[in-house]
Amino acid sequence: MILSTDASPLIISLATTCTATVATFFLGMVAARVMYDVRGGLRAWIDGILTLPLVLPPTVVGFFLLLIFGRRSFIGRALEHVGVTIAFSWPATVIAATVIAFPLMYRTTLGAFEQVNPTLLQAARTLGATEWVVFRRVLLPLAGPGVVAGAVLAFARALGEFGATLMLAGNIPGRTQTMPIAIFSAAEGGDMHAALVWVVLIVILSLAIVRLLNLEKKNRVLARAEPDLSTTDLPAQLPATTFPHQESESTGTLEVDLERSLENFTLRVVLGARNGAVGLLGPSGAGKSMTLRMIAGLSTPDRGRIVLNGRVLFDSAGGRNIPAAGRRIGVVFQDYALFPHLTVAENVGFGLSRAPKDERNARIWKQLESMGIAELANRYPRQISGGQRQRVAIARCMAMEPDALLLDEPFAALDPHLRRRTEEQLRATLAGFKGPVVFVTHDMEEAFRFCSELLVLDNGQVIASGPKHKLFETPRTVAAARLTGCKNIVAARRVGSDCVEVEAWECRLRTTAAVLEALTHVGVRSHQVAFQKPAGTDNTFPCWLVSTSEAPHEMTLYLRLHAQPLPGQLPHLQADVTKDVWRQLSAQPQPWSLTLDPERLLLLEG
Template identity: 50%
Template sequence: MGIATAYWMLGYRGKGKSLIEGIFVAPLILPPTVVGFLLLLLFGKNGPVGKLMEPFDFTIVFTWYGAAIAAIIVSFPLMYKTALGAFEQIDANLLRVGRTLGAKESTIFWRISLPLALPGILAGTVLAFARALGEFGATLMLAGNIPGQTQTIPMAIYFAVEAGAMNEAWFWAIAIMSISLSGIILVNFGQEFKQNKRHTPKETKATKNLESASQFFPLPTNTTSGLIVDIEKRLGNFLLRVAFHSDDQPLGLLGGSGAGKSLILRCIAGIETPTKGRIILNGKVLFDSEKGINLPSRERKIGFLVQNYALFPHLTVAQNIAFGLPKGLSKGSVRVQIEQQLLAVQLQGLGDRYPHQLSGGQQQRVALARALASQPEALLLDEPFSALDTHLRSQLEQQMTETLADYPGVTLFVTHNMEEAYRLCPNLLVLENGTEAHYGSKYEIFQHPATKNVAQITGCKNFSRAEITSPQIVKAIDWDCQLQVIEPMPDELSHIGIRAHQLIFTQDAEKANTFPCWLVRTSETPHRMTVFLKLHFPAQNPQDYHLQAEVYKEKWVTIKDQPFPWYVHLEPIRLMLMK
C-alpha cells in the first residue's frame, strides 16, 4: 500500500495534494490511542463500515483482523514517506529515456523505478515492520487483548509487568528486540554485499584501445521525409516560439544557456507538452493542439541522448542496449543485436559491466547504441560531449560524424559550442530567448549573420555601431572610421563586424580600410595570441581598445617587435553588415 501510494503521489498533479499528503501522514503524528479511537468509530458497531458488515454477521472489532488493520494504519506513513523519498531520488532523465525507448509505464515501474528505489523501499519496510511490531495503543483500542487471538507482543509485555511476571516480560522483550534488530542487520548486510559486488571490476578480453575511432553499426530505418516543428511553449515568464523543418541532414541548435534548445528536444520527444502548435515526423502527427493529438513518448519513435547519458545504473551494458530493442524478438536475436552493437562501438566484451564501471566516453557510446537500437526515426542529441575531456571529446566527435553520415533519419544536435555545431551540422538554427534568430546553412550563418546577437553566438568579437554614408561606404561609429564594404546594404543597418581571425596586419598603409593601431594587451592560448588593438592613437588603459585580432604564434613572432604604429587591414569582403 505504501509503495503504490507513493508512486501515485509522485506523479499526482491534481488539487488538494497537501491535504491528501496530510491525511496519509496523520497516523505518524497523532497519538496511537487517537488513531485507535478513530478506527473504532469507523469499524465499530455504529460506524459506517461496521453497519455495512452487520448483515454479513462479520465484525473487525476485537478480532485479529483489527490488530492487523491497526498495525497497517500506524506503520503506513513510514512506508509511504520512505518509498516516496526513494522514488524522488531517481534521475528523471532515466524515466524520460525509458519512455522514448518505447517502454510502457508499467514496464518503467517494474524495470526502472522499483529496482532503483529498492534500497530505500527495503529500509522503509524494516521501519514499517518495526513500527507495526511495537504498536500498542491503536491495537488495544480496536482489537483488545485476547490471549491467543488478538494479543500482540507489546501488550503481552505490558500485562506481564502489571501482573508482576517479570521473567515473561523479559522473554517477550528479548524476542521483539531480536526480531527487529535481525531484520535491520540482514537488510544492511544485503545492501553492503550487493554494493561491494557491483563495484568489483571484472576482467574482460576487451581491447585497451576502447576510445579509438570506430564505425557505429548502422541500423535500418524507414525512409524519412523530415521533421516539421511549429510550436509555442510557455514556462513561467519564458516563451518558446519556433518553426522549422529538418530533413536527413543533421540540424544544429545553437544558442546560449536558457535559449530554449533542450526544451525543443523535450517537446519533440513528448517529455514536455507545447502550449500550442504541431509536430510532424515523416507524415505522422506527434502533436497537434488544434486536433487534440499528443502521442506519448513511447509511440513517437524518438531516440533521445541526454547530457548525462541516463544509462540505467542497475542494468548491465547489454541489458541497457536490449532495453531499446523492438519488443517480440527471440532471445537469440536479442543476443545477436547486442553483440553487433557492442562490436560497432568498440565495447565488445564489456556487456556484463555496469555503467559505473565504464569511462565517460564508453557510457556515451553505450547510450548512443541504445538509442539507435530502438530504430528511431529521429535522433535527438542534447549536448552529448559536454561531460567529456578535450581529447576524448575530439575522438567521439569523429565517431559521431561517421554515425550521423550513415544514419538516414532526422538528427537534431543541441550545443552551445559553435565549433562543434559547425563541424557536425550542415544546417543551423540559432536561438535567442526562445525565438529563432537565424535559420539556414552554416556557411550563410557564419558569413552573413542576420543580427549582432547571432554573430556573437557564432563567435564574432568585433562590433561597432554603423550608419550608411554612401552606397558602398559605412561609418563605424565605435571605431571612428569609414569603411568600404562589398556586401549589400541591409534595409536597417545597425552594426558592422569582423571576426578576430580575419584581421590582417600589413605594411601598406595606403590600402583601403587600413588603419594605424597600437597594442593594448595580449591574451595567450597554446597555439594563438589574442591581440587587443586601439585604432588611430595609443590606448589610455587596458580596457581602451577597438578590435581583437587572433594570430598564430608563428605570425606573432614576426610582428611583436615591430615599432608602432602597426597597420591593420579590414578586408571589405570580410566585413559583416547586420540589422
Template identity: 50%
Template sequence: MDLSPLWISLKTSLLATVITFFIGIATAYWMLGYRGKGKSLIEGIFIAPLILPPTVVGFLLLLFFGRNGPVGKLMQPFDLSIVFTWYGAAIAATVVAFPIMYKTALGAFEQIDGNLLRVARTLGASESTIFWRISLPLAFPGIVAATSLAFARALGEFGATLMLAGNIPGQTQTIPMAIYFAVEAGAMNEAWFWAIAIMSISLSGIIGVNLWQENRGQQKQRNSPFPQGMKNQDFQKCETSNQTDLSGLFVDITKKLPGFRLQVCFSAQSNTLGFLGGSGAGKSMILRCIAGIETPTKGTIILNGRVLFDSEKGINLPSRDRRIGFLMQNYALFPHLTVMQNIAFGLPKTLSKLAIQQQVQAQLIAVQLEGLENRYPHQLSGGQQQRVALARALAIQPEALLLDEPFSALDTYLRYQLQEQLIATLSTYAGVTLFVTHNLEEAYEVCQQLLVMSQGQIIANDDKQNIFDHPNSYTVAQLTGCKNFSPVKVISSNQVQALDWDCTLKVTEPLPQSAVYIGIRAHHLSFTSDPNAENTFPCWLVRKRETPHRMTLYLRLHNAKNKSHDYHLQAEVFKEKWVNIKDKPFPWYVRLDMNKLFVMPE
C-alpha cells in the first residue's frame, strides 16, 4: 500500500502545529493585554476559521494565494506557487488549527493569578521577563494541551486542503483525502486502514498530554508535606510640594472608585505606618497606587526625593522602576519556582551565581527558613509561604515596603508567631513601611503610627497611643474598637450628662466646642466596692459573653431589667477578675475613670 498520505499528513500537520504554536501564543498574549478599539472584531477574525465551513475557508485561501490573488501575484516573478503543493496543504492546516491554539492558549493565560504578574513588576521585572519566567511557565500545561488539539485538528483537515492543495497522490493527498477517495472507489479496507491510523495518531497525542498532566499533578501532591484537609502549622498634615530633596514617602492622590472618591494626603518616614479602617475604605488601593499597579486620577507620589507619579508633569514610573516591595494578601509566590528562585527573582541579573546564593541565604536566615531553599510553594505551610514572600520583597532592598493584610490568611496561633517575626524583621529595616489591616491588635502591635480611613478619606493620622486614647471623632472611636458611646449634654467645663446612660460624669480633658458624644473602652471599666467613688454607679448584669480568656459583661445602670438587649455599657474583664465578682450580690458598682473617658464630635 502507498503510505505517502501518512508522511504527507505528518509533514503538513507538524509544520502547521509549529507555526500555530508560535503565532497562537504570541497572539493570545497580545490579546490578553489589548484594550484598544475593535477587540471583538479582531477576535472574531481570529476564530472565524473555527466556525466557517472548511470549504469556505479553502475558497478564501484560494482567492488569496491563487494566481490572481495578492500573494499569488507577488510570487509569479519568482515562478513560485502555493496552490496544489504540500505547502498549500500546510497553510490550510495552519489556518484551521490556529483558532484552537489561540483560544486555548488565551484561556491558559487568563487563568494566571493577576497578583503574580503585579508582584513581579514591583520586583523590577520587565514585561519580557514576566512573559518568559512567569506567564509562559504557568500557562505551559494549557499550551501543551492547546498544541495537541491543534495538531489533531491540522491532521484531520479536509475541506480547506482540498480547495487549496487539491488531491494529488504522492504530493498533496493527506489521510483524510485518502479515506474519502477510498470510500468513493469502494476500497473499504483501505479506508478502514487510514481511519484507524488517523484516530490512533490523534488520540495518542491527546492521551499522552492527559497522562502527562495527571502525573504532573500527582507528583506535586506527593511532594506536598501537608495532606489535603490538614491545617498547616508553622512552629518556627500633608504637603508633597517641593519635597524632592527630602527622605520618606509623600502621597497626595485622588482616584475615582465605584461608590466613593479616594482622596488622601499623608507622609511617612522610617516608622511603620498602619492603615486602619473597614473593608472598602480604600486602604489597599493606596498601596496599589504607590506600587504602580493602579494609576491615580491625579496627584503626586514622591519617595526619597524621586517622583514616582505626578499627574501634572506626566510622570508615572512603571512598577519595576519604583524600588518598592509589595507583600500581598495571598503572598503571590510563583508556584513553579523554588523558594530560592522566588527570593532571587528580583535580584539584578548582573550578579554572579555565588552572590545571588549568598543574598538568598542571608534572607532565609533572616526569616528562619534555612534548608527550605529547594522546596516549592505548595510544599510550604501558610506561615512559611508568608515569610518567603517577605524575604522576596526585602531581597531587592526596596526603599518602601508595602504589607497588605499579610496575616489575614493565617490561623490565630500562626498569626501571633509571625507578628513577632515581622516586628523583629522591621526593626532592622531602614525604609518606609506601610501596613494595611482591619485588625486592631495587629495595628497596635506592629505599627508606631496609625492612619484611620473611612470611605476613601483620612479621618485620623497620629501616634497609635493618641489614636486609641483620644480619638478625634465618633467614627474613629468606632473603627478603633470602642463599644460604649452616648450622646452628651454639656453641663459645665468639666461635666457632661450622658443621655443614653442617664448619668452625669466628670471629665478631665478640655471639652471640644462641638462635643456630641462621650465614650469609654470596654476594658477601661472597673468594678469597685466604694459606691461613693467619682463617676461610680450601681449596675446589674443583663447578660454575658465568654471568650477563651475574657468575659464581656452587658451592664444596666441604676436598675435591673430582664430584657437581654436593654443595657447601657459593655465591660471586658479577664476571667481571673470574673471569678472574684460573679457571685457578689447586686447591685455591683461600676466606675468610669475620668482619665479614660473621651468626649468627641460626631
C-alpha cells in the first residue's frame, strides 16, 4: 500500500497547507481591513485584482507565478544571487497554495467585517479606543465566525490545489509532490488503487475540518447562551475610595461653527453650549444626527471650527482635526450601540482600559449602582430590556468621565412608560455633570422637558435658536412654529400695526405685538384656544364642532368658525382641551364662543 512505502505526499501537503493557511490568514485579514475603509471607483478595481485568482484557471495563475518567480524572471535572478531558488522547490508549493487560497480568505473576511454594525466601531472610537483596539476588541470578535470560516475555506482550497502548484513547483517526489499531484501521477501511471487512497485521505481530512468548525460553532453558541452570573471581577460594594470627575481648566463650554455639503442640502450649524442641555430639534433628515457625528469626530466637516473647554478639536483653517478617540466626548447612540459580545460590566468599562484595575472596577461599579443596573453586570445586551440597554449606554459614557455628552434621540426606542422613567434617571445622572450636553430629538415635548436652550434645524439650516420658553412663545418662522408644536398656522397679511387679516378663517385678528411688514402667516397653539370669554373680547368668534379625537386626559376638537359646517367641509382650526372643559362644552348648545388671545398669537414669516 502506498502509504506504507511513501508518505511524503501527505507530509508535504500538510506542511504546505498549514503554512499557506497561516500566510493566507494574515494576508487576507490585512487586505480585508484595508479594503473595509476604501470607497469609490478604485475599490472595485482593487477588489477585482485581489479576487482574480479565484476566477482564473489555476494553470493560468501558475503560469503568471512562473513568470514572476522563475529563474529567468527579474525576481528569480535576484534571488539566485543570494542563493535562493523559488521555482520547483517546496516554497513554490506554499506560494502557489497561498495565492490560490487567498481570495477565499479575503472575500469571506471582508464580508464578515461588513456585516458588523458600523455604529459599534464608532461607539468604540468615542470611548477613546485606537484603531488597533477597535479592530482587536470589536471588529475582529464580532466578525470572528466569518474569519474562521474563511480560514477553513482557505485550508480546504490549499489542500486541494493542483494546477498552479504543478506549474510553479513541478512534480518532484519527496519535495513538491503534494497529494493532489500524487493522485494525478498515480492515475496517469495506471495505479488507480493508489490514487483512490490519496483521494479518500483528502476527503477524510476535509470532512474532519468541517466537523471541527461546526463543533466549535456549537460550543460557542452554548457558552454564550447562559452566561455565568455567579462570579464577577467587580467589588461586592462601592469601595470607600471613589474616583470623581477629573476637573480640567475648562469653562464648560462647547462652541460649534460647522458646514458640510450633504446629498440634498448644505448643513450649516452654529451653536454654543454651556453647562446644561442644548436641544437640537427638527424633523428626520434635517441634519441633527450629522451635527452630532461631526462634533464627536465621526464625520469630518467641510469647513468650520469646534472648541470644547478652550481646546480646539477641529479647525479647517488651521488644519486641525482631533480624531474621535482623543476628543473625550461621550455619545449615547439612538440604538445604544452596546457591544453584543461583551457583558454589561465589560461594556461600561470599555473606555477604561488604561486605568488601573482597582480604579477601573470602582468606576464601573459606581456607574452600575447609579443607574440601578448592578444586578445585570454579567449579562449580555441581548438578555436585558430596551430601557436597561439605554441605562447601560449612559453608564458607559459616564464611566469615561467625558468633557461633553451627546445624546442622539436616546428615548426613541422606548415605550412611553419606560421613556418617562428613563428620562428621570438620566436627569438625575446629569445633575452632577459639569460639561455641556447636546440632546438631539424630534419630539417637541421631550426637548422642552429636558433642555434649557433649543436650536431648531430644518433642511440643514438653523431656523430658530434661544431659550426654550422664548422659542416656544415667539417663534419667528413658520417652520420653527411647526417644529415647536403649533398646529394652527394659516396665511395672513398685515392690515395695520396691530391687526392681521386671515382669509382662510374669514376674520381679522387683533395683536398685542407690533405686526411687521415681513409677516406672512399667523399661528395659535391648540392648547391656547380659549372658550366662553366675555362678549366683546377681541378675537372672539362663534364656532361649531366638526369632529373630535379622544386621548386619555384630553380631547382634541376640530372647529369651524362663523357658520355651521356643511358636509365635507374641513375644520378651520384645532383645540386641545381637558376632559373637564369638554364636559362643560358638550353640555352647551352650539355655536360655542371661541377666543384667540391677542397675546398668544404667533406672528410668523416665511
